[in-house]
Amino acid sequence: MSLRDRLTSGSFAVTAEISPPRGASTDPIAATAALLRDWVDAVNVTDNQGSNVRLASWAGSLAALHAGLEPVMQMTCRDRNRIALQSDLLGASALGIRNILVMTGDHPKFGDHPEAKPVFDLDSVQLLWTLRHMRDQGAVLSGRALKPPPDCFLGAVENPSAPPAEFRADRLGKKIDAGAQFVQTQFVFDVAAFARWMSRVRDLGLHQRCYILAGVGAVRSRNALDFMRDKVPGVHVPDDVYRRLRAVPADQTAAEGARLAAETVQQLSAIDGVAGVHLLVAGNEQAVPGILDEAGVRAVRDGG
Amino acid sequence: MTTRPPVPAHPRLGTRLAYRLQRVLRPRPGLRWLGARIEASGLARPLFTTTERLTKETLFGCRMCGQCALPVTGYVCPMGCPKELRNGPCGGVGADGGCEVYPQMRCVWVEAYERAASQGRAADLRLLHLPIDHRRWGESSWLNYWQGRDEALWIREAGDTGDDRHVPHHQPALGGS
Numbered sequence: 142m143s144l145r146d147r148l149t150s151g152s153f154a155v156t157a158e159i160s161p162p163r164g165a166s167t168d169p170i171a172a173t174a175a176l177l178r179d180w181v182d183a184v185n186v187t188d189n190q191g192s193n194v195r196l197a198s199w200a201g202s203l204a205a206l207h208a209g210l211e212p213v214m215q216m217t218c219r220d221r222n223r224i225a226l227q228s229d230l231l232g233a234s235a236l237g238i239r240n241i242l243v244m245t246g247d248h249p250k251f252g253d254h255p256e257a258k259p260v261f262d263l264d265s266v267q268l269l270w271t272l273r274h275m276r277d278q279g280a281v282l283s284g285r286a287l288k289p290p291p292d293c294f295l296g297a298v299e300n301p302s303a304p305p306a307e308f309r310a311d312r313l314g315k316k317i318d319a320g321a322q323f324v325q326t327q328f329v330f331d332v333a334a335f336a337r338w339m340s341r342v343r344d345l346g347l348h349q350r351c352y353i354l355a356g357v358g359a360v361r362s363r364n365a366l367d368f369m370r371d372k373v374p375g376v377h378v379p380d381d382v383y384r385r386l387r388a389v390p391a392d393q394t395a396a397e398g399a400r401l402a403a404e405t406v407q408q409l410s411a412i413d414g415v416a417g418v419h420l421l422v423a424g425n426e427q428a429v430p431g432i433l434d435e436a437g438v439r440a441v442r443d444g445g
Numbered sequence: 446m447t448t449r450p451p452v453p454a455h456p457r458l459g460t461r462l463a464y465r466l467q468r469v470l471r472p473r474p475g476l477r478w479l480g481a482r483i484e485a486s487g488l489a490r491p492l493f494t495t496t497e498r499l500t501k502e503t504l505f506g507c508r509m510c511g512q513c514a515l516p517v518t519g520y521v522c523p524m525g526c527p528k529e530l531r532n533g534p535c536g537g538v539g540a541d542g543g544c545e546v547y548p549q550m551r552c553v554w555v556e557a558y559e560r561a562a563s564q565g566r567a568a569d570l571r572l573l574h575l576p577i578d579h580r581r582w583g584e585s586s587w588l589n590y591w592q593g594r595d596e597a598l599w600i601r602e603a604g605d606t607g608d609d610r611h612v613p614h615h616q617p618a619l620g621g622s
Contacts (some may be wrong), residue, residue: 218528223576245528245535249544259528266532267576282576298537305558311571312533318602319573327536374537374545 143185144211144240145294147417148323148352153410154417155438156213156325156354157429158185159205165326167204172425174208180429183240185325187423189220192252199229202238214238217246222238222262223271227281230272234291242296242325243268243415247374266319269295273320297321301338302331302377310341313351323344323352325419328369330358331379339412348414355409358421359396359428363391399428403435410438453550454506454525460560463520472591480591494585511584512577512598517569519560521553530554531574572599 147154162169170186177184186201202212207208214233216226219423245265249257263271271282272295279290297316301309301373313324329335342348366386370378371407382401389397406418418438422428456463470476483489501507505515505522514531515524523531527546534554537545542555554570561567575598581589589595 189599245530247537248527250527250546261528261530262579263576264530264574265535266573270573271576298536300538302540303534303536303538304540304542304552305534305538305555307562308533308554308558308567308570311590315532315571315602374539376534377540426458 142182144213144323145346147182153438154352154354155181155420155433156183156185156417157181157420157421158187159201159426159428160187160423161189161201162425163193163195165196167196167200170204170437171208172354174205174210176426177429178208178210180433181210181420182417183213185213185215185242185419188215188217188246189252190215190247190423191359192219192247192249192254192257194253198235198260199233199238202233203236206237211240212238213240215242215244216268217244218261218263218265218268219246219249220260222260223282225273226263227271230275230291230293231287234240234293239270239292242295242298243272243321244298250375265297265392266315269297269316269319269321281351294322295320296323296325298327299324300327300375301329302327302334303375306334306338309338310345310347313342314345317347317351321351323354323416325354328356328373328376328380329359329405329409331377332405334377335409336412339414343414348416352416353414354414354417354419355415356419356421357402357405357409357432359395359402359425359432360386361395361425362430363387363394365400366394395428399432400435402428402432406432406436410436449508451508451525451527451529452506452546453527453544453553453595454522455551455556456505456520456522458504460519460564463515464564464566467516470587470590472593474615476591484588484592490585490588493588494583497587509578509583509586511581511586511589512595513586513590514574514598517561517566517572517599518553519557519562519564519566519569521557521560523557523574526553531577533570549609571601572603574594574599588598 159173184205186198188198192199202214205212239255243265249255249259276291276293279287299313369376386394386397409415409418420429483493498509506525507522508524510524528535534552538552539548542551544550544552558570561569
């Protein structure tokens, strides 16, 4: 069942994120796909995540597709102008990659080429609008016709916990207006804050116009916890979560992190309007079966 | 024409005063006539553009994109965002409202939201800004504005009305009505 069909059917969807390798081989993606295939509906393939050079998102997506796992191709506005971005959508669609996740992208400052020119010709809302225009109007921005137009299922990202909190649901509304059909959120560690955002989302009726997948991360070490809290832009790790993960011996941080992730999945799945979860586990994909098993998501999906 | 990289700027003009001045500047036959005369003159046009640049650079940190969004962003320039986002903040805003790239500076969109909301204009931030025309960097946006060349900069998307068409939106916020 495709991600789109899963969401349309109303049953709980699960996606996970993987990073393509830093190297000219797609073998690691095939291995990860074999691990995740029976557990998730689709896998996000990041686009030079954190502004670090990796194998291209379209190539990684194609490798996942060949390995029998549906890809969600991530596309950032950081490295390509409107010509390249439109061209990439055509290429992806032609190769059978249907799910496209649009985001602004981290600034080059944070990656391994801080001296690079930041492109940002379009922003994420404009890119969604552009891709929808290509699909629905069958033309590129210049007006030239596409034969045939691309077929795509468009996704966006949102960070419910970042300021200005009052505007975050409206911003999702803008992305939906522009073309977003599903959204995957940034890490949710603060479930109460996420629930407040969802309440505003429901007030605006956005959950009826767009499938919402809540982002869940699994912390696997104390270093990763500190990095997440202090270095990852826009991620808010509340003090009680931080204390809980620091309270266990260092060699049990990964187990406790997975347990916390499983609990978070359960809590999020109970919130009205949440269509699924997105597991932000790039580099830690082996934790996925355990988290979903403990959260009882398999049972939910088998029953649903 | 400026080539400096985008850095968040804090506007030096109070929000209420900025909206009042906007009413003075809004297009009308007299200003359109004046704009056309300035545009036709090889001397007046660069002088006028330089005056606009100096004024807006001082007040708003303007970088002369030539397609001014200030009237619908609480008079905080979105082109000062290091990612030049015209449709609202990225997901990297710090918990204190700091910019992802320059944490000691406030995110321009956090400030834009606060300023617009303080005047009952938060709805302005829901407008969908279309991709800009990069050929227009360095042009006078006041002249462009008076001549009606800015009218397609943003649209109110269909979601507001349940209508599935793009409805061109002609500077809703500018009349002050």
